[in-house]
Amino acid sequence: MGDRAAVDDDSSVDGRLSPPPSFVEQANVGENLREEFDREWPACWNRAGECLSWETPADSVLDDSEPPFYRWFPGGQLNAAYNCVDRHLESGRKNHAAIRWEGKDGERRTYTYQELFVEVNECAAALRDLGVEEDDVVTIYLPMIPELPIAMLACARIGAPHSVVFAGLSAAALATRMDAAESDFLLTCDGYYRRGDAFNQKRKADNAVLSVDADVTTVVVDRLGEELTHVLGSNEHDYDDLLETHAGATVDPVTRDAEDMLFLMYTSGTTGEPKGVVHSTGGYLAYAAWTTRTVLDVKPKDTYWCAADIGWITGHSYIVYGPLALGTTTVMYEGTPDYPDRDRLWELVERMAVDVFYTAPTAVRAFMKWGTAYPEAHDLSSLRLLGTVGEPINPRAWHWYHEHIGGGECPIVDTWWQTETGGIAISTVPGVDDMKPGAAGKPLPGIEVDLLASDGTPVDSGETGYLTLSRPWPGMAKTLYDGDDRHLEEYWQQFSDPDAGRWRYASGDAARMDEDGYLTILGRVDDVINISGRRFSTMEIESAIVGVEGVAEAAVVGGPDGSDVYAYVSTERGTEPGAELEERVLAGVERAIGSIAQPGTIVFTPELPKTRSGKIMRRLLEDVTNGEPLGDTSALRNPEIVGEIQSTVRDQ
Ligand code: WT7
Numbered sequence: 001m002g003d004r005a006a007v008d009d010d011s012s013v014d015g016r017l018s019p020p021p022s023f024v025e026q027a028n029v030g031e032n033l034r035e036e037f038d039r040e041w042p043a044c045w046n047r048a049g050e051c052l053s054w055e056t057p058a059d060s061v062l063d064d065s066e067p068p069f070y071r072w073f074p075g076g077q078l079n080a081a082y083n084c085v086d087r088h089l090e091s092g093r094k095n096h097a098a099i100r101w102e103g104k105d106g107e108r109r110t111y112t113y114q115e116l117f118v119e120v121n122e123c124a125a126a127l128r129d130l131g132v133e134e135d136d137v138v139t140i141y142l143p144m145i146p147e148l149p150i151a152m153l154a155c156a157r158i159g160a161p162h163s164v165v166f167a168g169l170s171a172a173a174l175a176t177r178m179d180a181a182e183s184d185f186l187l188t189c190d191g192y193y194r195r196g197d198a199f200n201q202k203r204k205a206d207n208a209v210l211s212v213d214a215d216v217t218t219v220v221v222d223r224l225g226e227e228l229t230h231v232l233g234s235n236e237h238d239y240d241d242l243l244e245t246h247a248g249a250t251v252d253p254v255t256r257d258a259e260d261m262l263f264l265m266y267t268s269g270t271t272g273e274p275k276g277v278v279h280s281t282g283g284y285l286a287y288a289a290w291t292t293r294t295v296l297d298v299k300p301k302d303t304y305w306c307a308a309d310i311g312w313i314t315g316h317s318y319i320v321y322g323p324l325a326l327g328t329t330t331v332m333y334e335g336t337p338d339y340p341d342r343d344r345l346w347e348l349v350e351r352m353a354v355d356v357f358y359t360a361p362t363a364v365r366a367f368m369k370w371g372t373a374y375p376e377a378h379d380l381s382s383l384r385l386l387g388t389v390g391e392p393i394n395p396r397a398w399h400w401y402h403e404h405i406g407g408g409e410c411p412i413v414d415t416w417w418q419t420e421t422g423g424i425a426i427s428t429v430p431g432v433d434d435m436k437p438g439a440a441g442k443p444l445p446g447i448e449v450d451l452l453a454s455d456g457t458p459v460d461s462g463e464t465g466y467l468t469l470s471r472p473w474p475g476m477a478k479t480l481y482d483g484d485d486r487h488l489e490e491y492w493q494q495f496s497d498p499d500a501g502r503w504r505y506a507s508g509d510a511a512r513m514d515e516d517g518y519l520t521i522l523g524r525v526d527d528v529i530n531i532s533g534r535r536f537s538t539m540e541i542e543s544a545i546v547g548v549e550g551v552a553e554a555a556v557v558g559g560p561d562g563s564d565v566y567a568y569v570s571t572e573r574g575t576e577p578g579a580e581l582e583e584r585v586l587a588g589v590e591r592a593i594g595s596i597a598q599p600g601t602i603v604f605t606p607e608l609p610k611t612r613s614g615k616i617m618r619r620l621l622e623d624v625t626n627g628e629p630l631g632d633t634s635a636l637r638n639p640e641i642v643g644e645i646q647s648t649v650r651d652q
Pocket of ligand 1: 267313314388389390391392393414415416417418419420440507508509521523524
């Protein structure tokens with residue numbers, strides 16, 4: 001454990017911890033990796049390619065003749081479903097568990113690789129029979145049930161790119177995405193459970209289909225049976241009936257070029273239009289597999305659990321493609337961490353003897369808020385490695401996770417990446433690097449990060465700069481579905497100098513690098529706020545506030561006059577909001593950054609408004625702060641909290 005005094009100053013990186021020797025000994029990768037990658041770049045990426053089985057080996061690792069449209073493993077041919085399923089049967093793993101699924105009420109299903117093979121083939125045969133051809137985009141609008149990864153793999157088998165739309169998104173969001181992708185096939189379900197309530201998914205899908213331009217063919221999974229009856233209309237098919245019709249059918253995996261699209265994933269951009277990020281078959285899959293092996297240290301014998309939703313990129317890369325390509329057992333959990341009780345995840349870790357656990361810092365902070373009794377009630381000694389993803393993890397939460405979940409013995413990887421990077425790009429390599437709580441770590445081997453000022457010049461060590469990636473990597477998005485021009489504009493124009501042959505990917509994040517090359521991610525550049533002419537990252541201030549004893553979460557936004565800062569703060573159980581806590585918050589910010597960054601107004605609230613994927617909706621808080629009409633609240637998990645916050649702000 002890091003020393004306690006340092007833990008109190010939560011804004012900065014504290015201490016340095018080495019991975020325990022017992023972990024280092026068994027780690028998938030060892031020392032010298034970075035040097036080897038530097039020396040052999042780009043040939044080093046053959047190691048990622050070697051994680052896969054190729055029908056036709058690639059002519060070379062990288063064709064960089066038309067930057068920034070890099071072609072990874074050109075000439076190579078493969079099928080992603082073959083790599084994630086069939087080849088494990090051939091290597092004697094057919095009775096090994098591929099997916100272990102836990103339903104909301106403790107229902108359980110295990111698919112061995114053989115069983116996965118059977119169902120993926122039947123589903124592929126059914127899709128073909130319905131008219132899905134190679135390169136048709138199939139939209140999948142399913143919650144966390146096994147049919148979701150099965151449908152993804154069935155699409156991959158027949159060379160039809162999938163576009164998974166998170167099940168919690170609205171009908172309007174689904175329709176926009178189907179239209180943008182010109183998709184006329186949809187897989188959905190009647191409904192699903194969330195905290196014991198049955199949600200009607202089919203109604204949302206129906207509403208979306210009504211407004212979609214194309215004639216849509218729909219497949220419906222019957223998730224709720226008698227609990228929610230539904231009627232199939234014309235051009236709608238029951239999933240189980242289709243599988244029964246195609247029982248025992250097999251479909252040869254379609255040979256795909258490495259550069260062919262494996263899937264499309266819509267993500268939000270700076271404009272209102274969602275961006276359709278296109279991922280390739282060869283580069284993406286190789287990178288997902290390689291990073292799962294290198295960073296998450298997954299081994300085929302492991303039971304591995306990424307507690308994310310497959311509706312986002314994290315689930316694509318680290319619940320489905322990465323772990324299945326490696327032939328491991330991947331856990332899929334349908335429920336929430338606090339239903340039926342707050343020890344649900346730890347009960348699962350104990351029962352399944354989970355080896356590697358990967359989640360978001362927002363979840364860790366919730367566990368911390370609930371207290372240690374829940375994890376302490378379970379034997380978590382099977383855990384070997386912990387991970388976080390999606391936002392910075394503040395040192396206090398990091399130490400809590402390390403001690404109370406990892407028993408002080410599991411390394412933690414704080415992994416930075418994006419929908420567009422396809423896989424982890426910045427992290428410690430767990431058997432090689434020391435950890436610094438609060439810093440994500442170094443760029444992975446083969447990844448080059450430059451931190452730049454707005455004029456494109458590099459910033460000094462310790463200074464904040466735009467986070468850019470200045471070498472291509474296999475997992476990088478190929479393009480945007482709406483076209484190469486938008487791709488160039490969104491990611492490459494700002495910091496590249498084509499005349500000098502220099503291409504740099506702009507991540508949209510700001511970061512700081514210390515003298516050891518460790519990066520602290522400061523968050524999206526568009527979340528930067530200006531206080532009295534100085535720039536601060538909202539995340540930087542938030543992490544200072546979250547470091548204060550008794551604070552659970554915080555969101556900071558700029559106030560109406562451009563100088564004041566409003567901080568929205570939720571407290572941990574047992575902590576009373578009030579003047580005393582307010583003083584401590586102010587002192588915490590002063591200590592971490594300086595009095596100039598102190599919020600002028602602190603609003604205590606039981607919860608912060610969050611999207612269903614757990615991201616704080618800062619934009620909505622901006623509207624509340626500035627007395628503006630509220631933007632769209634349909635993506636919120638807890639819309640009711642906004643009205644409460646509004647009236648608190650008005651009263652203040
Ligand atoms: C944005 C990407 C990566 C899959 C989930 C989100 C933030 C991601 C970290 C981290 C600090 C992080 C960045 C990034 N982010 N990981 N370890 N530390 N920030 O994918 O929706 O594409 O979001 O998430 O701001 O740009 P996404």
